[in-house]
Amino acid sequence: MKMKKVRLRPLLKWGAASFLGLLLICGLFYLSIYWGFWGKIPQSAELQNLKQSEATEVFSSEGELIGKYYIFDRQPVLFEELPQHLIDALIATEDVRFHDHEGIDSRSLLRVFIKTILLQDRSSGGGSTITLQLAKNLYGRDDYGHLSIVVNKLRESIIARRLEDIYSKEEILGLYFNTVPFSDNTYGIESAARKFFDTPASELNLEQAATLVGTLKASHYYNPRLYPDRSRERRNVVLQQMKKYGYLTPQDFAKAKKQPLELDYQLFGNNNGVAPYFRSQVKKDVMAVLDTLKNSEGEPYNIYRDGLQVFTTLDYDMQLLAEQAVKEHMSELQKHYERAYGNRAPWKQQGFVNKVLQESDVYKKLAAAGLKKEEILDSLNRKKDMELFDWEGNKITSASIADSLQHYMKFLNIGMINLEPSTGEVKSWVGGINHEYFQYDHVSQSRRQIGSTFKPVVYTAAVEAGIDPCTYFSVREVTYDGGWTPKNSGPEEDPYMNYPMMTALSHSINTIAVKVLFTVGLQNVLEQAEEMGFPKLPPYPSIALGTAEMSAAELAGSYASFANKGHAVKPFYITRIKDKYGNTLAEFEPEVAEKAAFSKTTNQVMIEMMKATVNDGTAARLRHKYGLSNDIAGKTGTTQDNKDGWFVGITPNLVSVTWAGTDDHRIGFPSTAIGQGANSALPAFALLMKKMNADPAFEGITAARFENPSPEVQMMLNCEPEKRDNFFERLFTRADKPKKKEDRKGLFSKIKGLFGKNGK
Template sequence: MLTKYYRVLLLKIRKLADKIRKIPAPVAKKWTIGVLLGGFLFFGIFYLSIYFGLWGKIPAEAELKELKQNEATEVFASEGELIGKYYIFDRQPVLYQELPQHLIDALIATEDIRFYDHDGIDSRSLARVFFKTILMGDETSGGGSTITLQLAKNLFGRQDYGYLSIVVNKVRESIIARRLESIYSKKEIINLYFNTVPFSDNTYGIESASRKFFNTTTSNLTLEQAATLVGTLKASHYYNPRLFPERSKERRNVVLFQMEKYGFLPQEEYKKAREQPITMKYQFFSNNGGIAPYFRSQLKKDVKAILDTLTNGEGEPYNIYRDGLQIHTTIDYEMQVLAEEAMTEHMTALQAQFEKSWGKRAPWKREKLLKEALAQTPQYKSLEKAGWEKEKIMDSLHKKTEMELFDWGKKEMISASIADSVQHYMKFLNMGMINLEPSTGAVKSWVGGINHKYFKYDHVQQSRRQVGSTFKPVVYTAAVDAGIDPCTYYSVREVSYEGGWTPSNSDDDIDPYLNYPMPTALSKSINTIAVKVLYDVGLNNVLTQAQKMGFPPDIPRYPSIALGTAEMSVADLAGSYASYANNGRFAKPFYITKIQDKYGNIIVEFKPQVAKKPAFSNTTGQVMIEMMKETVNSGTAARLRFKYALPNDIAGKTGTTQDNRDGWFVGITPNLVSVTWAGSDDHRIGFPSTYIGQGANSALPAFALLMQKMNADPQFEEITGARFGSPSPTVQMMLACEPEKRDDFLERLFTNKDRPKRKSGNTGEKKGLFSKIKGIFKKKN
């Protein structure tokens, strides 16, 4: 289609031709010669002014020899799958050898059939454009831009020179094109072109376009895929295959026709190819979309911090957005996909259950909570800083406008105010889940939240929440490792401790005359017994045990830690729990194996950080695995068996915090440790009941669904089919005890169950008179 510029120029030339025809021949001859000489002189001066940089600097040959282009940094999963990019322009370079011949043929046939015959400027094409397009108005005669001219434009862009923009930019590009031709071979120019040309959706370079639209590499592009991408070069948006598939197919077929016309494609192959549909596997690497967005967000922070300590060969700092680095991670691509699917399935159902259970009593509907939340918004603070009165600010925040609000299963534009939006998002539960290899700490999947676009906060590493009963195994580990018999029976009765603290059990109906050994107490997550065991083994010993297992050093020095009042991240808990599946050695979560520059040279490499010394004995480790297997088989995590029918060898621990604010589940298999948290980001909003908020209901199902998906996929057999070793005879004897005992008549008679017993120091609980008498005659072991 003719541009407005060419139409005006054509009109002026024709008017001038009419005037010249009316001038007498002798006068016309002299006038024509004068005009031509003046024109040549003017254009000569004009050309030289551009050549010498009066219209802007033109890159010299030395600069052209060292072309530097911004290149996207790529993030790879453990098997080399591309999972993300960090970039200003989405571009990855490829070598000429990686370009399929049919891709090169498609470009030559469509964009510059005389490419191998000119030196950057195709004079014949330019003459055709001038006479046919400009003078004769033939819009089908084509353009005169060569591949080299297009490369010059791709590399250095165009500037605004007003009415002279097209002329000045064309001349600049012609000068640069000739210089490029004098420096680079035709193959190198083709390679440079494919590495810099812009494709649809803000994509630069053939490799990025191949991965984005077809999820393949350049070297594996089919004929139809290559022709589709080359076809978009005419107008990248207009022929975008994602937005306009039919239009893109028509353009692709034009490319195929050109290839057949110029002998690059046999007629039969052309006829077959043109009938094929465009089948895309679109991969859009954005901060919010794609696989593992929370992981990639955290990874970017970590890599930036690492790069700040390094310099390249020229002594300059690396740039994550420009230098085309390659970041290799431990993420298992397929497991990450399944983990995100499991999270979505579970959280969709849990959110519905959560809202239904709260009903009209929902805390996010309370005016006081909403006002407090609004006062924390950037909009409120900005207006407050500007001097607005509170009432006026609130009025402003209640004005409605069109906005998109997230919800499970739908995203739609509605009329809502900022206040409506804040109230809407207050109700959402969130989740953090990590899966790692216990022997190394290698992170296999990382789900930091329910939707990165709407909830940026990462719940794997950033968030620290009370861990609830998931800390109880540490208490029992310290006790067993200190020599306390796991078959020691403890009463479930409440006891008051110094300071008036009287921990209670979540089940108010539990029989106060029951006595449980440690395996039963842990599997049922009995609070009163966990505290008694802590007092028996000693607070300092429990803290020391936690330190050996790699827990954070800031655990508060209070007996309440037995019930999980310490705050930790999901990642912290996972690394420490790895010790149970790794012979007592905790493994710090790690997820970067190496970072390479764009040439493949290793910049920095990372190895697993596993504790050198075990945190507990092998016997203690076996005891704890057996106790946590009991939690799964018949305790608080039993729904893994009866509801989800998981046959795998699994040890685990559920956790629920005060007022049902946090739900936790830790799943341990021989080759995988999984930690899941679920709850509200607003600490004022908890689950409406323990039935919904307990870790077995709020967190465990995400793990269960993931394991079901992995069980159905043979590639995870090494994880799903792994079995814990059989416990030693010694461990079997240590655990050979009745699951419970009940006080007999005399014990009940001499024990006042209604009055808590006061307890201090580091000894066991106070016992009734009958227990004391019985202890005198008890045989020594």
Template sequence: MLKKFKLLLKELKAVPRKTYLKGVTALFFAGLALFGFFYLSIYWGMWGKLPSEQELRDLKQNEATEVFSAEGELIGKYYIFDRQPVLYKELPQHLIDALIATEDVRFYEHSGIDSRSLLRVFVKTIMMGDESSGGGSTITLQLAKNLFGRQDYGFMSIVVNKLQESIIAQRLEDIYSKEEIIGLYFNTVPFSDNTYGIESASRKFFNTTTSNLSLHEAATLVGTLKASHYYNPRLFPERSKERRDIVLNQMQKYGYLPEDIYKEVTERPLTLEYQYFNNNEGIAPYFRSQLKKDLVKILDTLTNEDGEPYNVYRDGLQIYTTLDYKMQVLAEKAMTEHMTQLQKQFEGAYGKRAPWEKQQLITEALKNTPNYISLKEKGWKEEKIMDSLTSKRDMELFEWGAKKMVRASVADSVKHYMKFLNMGMVNLEPSTGAVKSWVGGINHKYFKYDHVAQSRRQIGSTFKPVVYTAAVEAGIDPCTYYSVREITYEGGWTPSNSGPEEDPFVNYPMKTALSKSINTIAVKVLYDVGINKVLSQANKMGFPPDLPPYPSIALGTAEMSAVDLAGAYAGFANKGHSVKPYYITEIKDKYGNTLATFKPKVSSKPAFSRTTNQVMVEMMKATVNEGTAARLRYKYRLPNDIAGKTGTTQDNKDGWFVGITPNLISVTWAGADDHRIGFPSTSIGQGANSALPAFALLMQKMNADPQFAEITQAKFPTPSEDVQQMLDCEPLERDNFLERLFSGADDPESAEDKKEDKEKGLLNVIKGIFKKKK
């Protein structure tokens, strides 16, 4: 460029001076006129409409909606661009100094355009090709670019965009003060990892607010502005530290930082406390996913000042929830610890007999994948579709402990994911229904289906307390004895017991039958109470009204979500009052104005009496102390006051555990996403093994933290003397064989029918005694 310029000067010297001056003058004015017209064409919007003064006064930017825990901890965001506004007075002075020293040292001297910098850019960068000379952008010019972006105008792009920005910058300087411009800049500037605005960047990279940014944190973030990806402190920490130190050097150079502090801070290592705020990462991803669905429906009923519905992605709302941040962290850890071990146990027990190794099952699962459905809709033939789905490529697969990059096909991935067990666990406050923790699955990135709210599975023996509650309410004494032996009911249905075979000549009282979760007795109690009364009792407790009206309901053939089951069980710890689980307490707009509040929904009438309440709690405490949930005591050594109920469904498809403490209801489900795959044995699949340990591990962690003393140290009320007497009976009795032989005591017919046909009773008894156990 310099050589060409020198040659041009030699040629011009050969031209007569008078002619030369006329030519240069004409050329100058022609160029000036051309530039003036060009500038006016941009000013008049011929290259794209420029924002008016009024539009600049009414600046609106998409702002992220923030979600907070009950304690005010930020747990997530919903956004198109991760941006959150902050006031100028919240900006620490060293943050402002770092920006000015690095980006625009004459910021307070110019009116949007720094002529000296522009001259330097023109001469050195454009004329001499020296790209190291720096840019001429002021903070105001950068703000204009941040607010309105840049368009593609071909080879004229850089010139047109720069002139547009200069016009907008001058308008901004006319409208806003220097402090307001600084505030706007920090609220709109892009940082690393798709983060917009200093508040979002502060929370994401250092888990703090802007007002609490330290000097080295502020310098780190300002340093990324030169090239947000290149100096990303998460991806390139060493590079980012070097840039941070340059920022600190600039601050020292221009008198914003004493030399001793400069030296001290530059010696510090770069430390981050990175926070993920996307759908798959971070705390409570399943909860946030469900919350977003609910918010969309709620916001459709609320309108902003323009009469438009609020938008969860754009309007910078503040959502306050009931979630306990610390408990959520512990619940996720407990789930991970348990499911990692259960998965190994599950796969080891199946060995080479694993159902996910069966080609028919894999093929059926493939036909439900989006890939198969999409190709089918395009008209592909079956053979071609299968060829496509079995072709291998590089992909990332989930494994406990680490991600795995492999060469695999869609069919391989379907087979891989089919083997994984999943879990749903929800904890709520029984007095209000406030959700305290929500674990919807093992990993939201790979398993989107939520097993707290979306999944409805058979609830197994967790329904038995409803049967026994109805029985006590109907006046049946909890010490009423029932035989364990199997009998066949109308229609040929013969419920049997799981686990070790029971002695057919043993009778158990209801309290023992519940703690041992004996199927045969639960059905007999249901027949004694009457199925309609049991269903009515279930409805009063908050179970759904569409329960199947069949005797098998006693064994939990009804399907429910974990969160609904928790709400129904809350009555046992809430004086008989069921609750509607809720998790949003308040919605505010970006200015802090309350848009909506949400209160607990507790049933107005108790579903059962105080006496029944105490009886049932004592019976379910026996489940924990000596029954199917006893491993809470002997294995996990939990000293807490706990009642509970385990549940296991047919063919070991689902494992459940409901834990009841005075101030917390916990429901846990475990099983495979694919309904066709169950646990290989009851010993592994029973709720006491598949679901209970997650609750046990959570309680252990909460016991170790004084913060949860209100939950972990709470005690159930001492039962009344009447209730204690009602439960004062032997845990079993031996059958009187002769009496049993000549009566049809276990036949589900009425007592009058039994008296009229003792011979039939004798045949039923003999058939029951010698029946082959399943």
């Protein structure tokens, strides 16, 4: 017996020494982490001044959140704004002893050690407290090989202890909810609430709160957008936990458990959500403004991390209606367009496709890398699975880069802007058919020939110069110096027919527009255009037919003068920028031309002439096809070879400009019937107006009426819509010269006029 005791002593000593050595190693290991040998541990000063990147938010005129600019989608929310059932759901599910520990729950850790490690019971939970999770959310985890889990857990425990020393329990909950990652790359409860339920966190109901808390266990696995059934089951587990720990009564639990999972999912990425083209333009402008500003630390503001607030003029509801109208129209127009081209479509001609392919950026890049033509074509024709845009639903298909280029060549595109004429405030902005696949903005970036939408400027200059609106002009073609012979579209006109300016404008007669320009003088027309806010135009007579190039936004600002007593405006869409604390960094005001571009009389004459365009001219389908009874003036436009279709709609309180066409200037519409502005662009405006007519909220626009023209203006426009040359006029009069209103006095006067006016 004594021999055994003697033999055991060395073993006990060895065991004790080993244990002490192990404790020493563990202690040194812990101290090495504490002292930062495995990575910096934030000190109290840093933890007291936590900085997290916050997304910049963009708001409509009504305060609706329409988009964000971010690297991490995060917005802060105050603890006081969090509903109690959200807090209860988190504590019941993630850390029921949250108020009883100081960052580390020893009882939970002991439970995990015994049940999970010794008894292999995975249902015991993870032992991680809300404060430990906050530490992980704030500083992430690094890779230390096999020691990663140990090192990271110890680092988080040190940080958690320091957080508990600095912050109250309520402040820790607030920090947690503002940093925790949710599904779909969303950070913080405010961003998650707005993304999945389109509501601020303060208004989350019980079921919504439980759904979001439930995703924290595994944000992808329980993503309510991707796996709604799985997410609903997890939500009910959260509700069960709330009942278990007394946060819910059995009755409330039973009621909440039966509720369906109802999402109102919102996308705020660059390509998704409402008004992506508008938000893209706003971002450019805001970044330019931020380049001129410095924060309190003397550093430039960052649109992606500083949590700014950008307020705009956009009307959220009108924007939704405009996007719907564009989608309805363009999806149908695309079908007619492809059907009209048939097998002769440019994108089906291999020679043309190869030419476009060789002009592409990807081809040039490969060529610059030294690849031969055959090698480049081989690379561009290798097929792989890719998603292609289609109006009937995007498709995953096996296609090459060359196939993709050919596919996208066929699509028509559109740009539509609606603004308030008195201020230039932009109410809706649709820059294309799909921002993800067509990012070129056809409102602000695209500059195309404006076609017949320039003709009202010519007639405005004429009326302003004193030319009687009832002056008659012959429709006959004339060849001008240089061999230029403007022609009319459509059926051939009777060369002996004469029209007053109202009829000529409403029916968009090219030959008369040019004659009016020569009558009033090219320089007068150019000056009139400049006063109306048009950019500098080329001094060529062909501008009468709209050969000048402009963006839809520029055209809208100029046309606003007709509804704003002669004063042009610049499109205006950002009202102010604030920092995350609510301090105003910049404010902006409308830019309205001080000088009226024309008189009140001219204004009334032109409105009446453009109302005639809608009532019985080229835009008459607004009345007979779409049944619109609103007070509308307007002008259609179609450019040479049917490359561009335009429509400008004017109401007393809204000016709308729409362009439709292809991105490749070489591809036009196959015929005037389908490509004319009345068919390609006008329907988008018509559908928008119909939708607005159905919504009483827009009565301020839809029910507005132009002021009645003065008796003087009514007399000025009191003329026959057409007049054909009689026998003597056909015999002696050159039909390409204007006929005055005074000439309508009977045969004797007409004969007398023939010999007294040099054939005019």
